[in-house]
Amino acid sequence: MSNSMGGLIDMLPGDCVSKILSFNSPADTFRSSMVSSMFHSAVESDVVWEMFLPTDYKDVVSRLITPLTFTTKKELVVSLCNHVLIDGGRNMF
Known part of the structure; x- marks a missing residue:
């Protein structure tokens, strides 16, 4: 993934990222933390995990x-x- 794409992902609102992660499995959510800093922050949030x-x-x-x-x-x-x-x-x- 190019740096410009990573920058675009980081521009997503946090609640949007949380919603995206809620469609994953817990294992895929762990892996998603490597996509961008925004995803990493979301993966550490209780809001995301409560959805599971x-x-x-x-x-x-x-x-x-x-x-x-x-x-x-x-x-x-x-x-x-x-x-x-x-x-x-x-x-x-």
């Missing part, structure tokens, strides 16, 4: 067998992608 969480994620977290330690939504998404047990081990998320 189910609407009832707080309920899911409360039902985990082993409590998760996370400080960002990104860390939570990564942890939940590793198939954690919920409901006394009867179900997997």
Whole structure:
């Protein structure tokens, strides 16, 4: 990608970049951080990662067998992608 294209991408509004990233998978979102500084900033934002969480994620977290330690939504998404047990081990998320 040429520098001029990278400059154009950086001109996108942050909410636009966040919306674009929400159409990706979490893995592709990680990779997108290398596209431009704007994408890198967006990938570090809880706003982007919250889009990957189910609407009832707080309920899911409360039902985990082993409590998760996370400080960002990104860390939570990564942890939940590793198939954690919920409901006394009867179900997997």
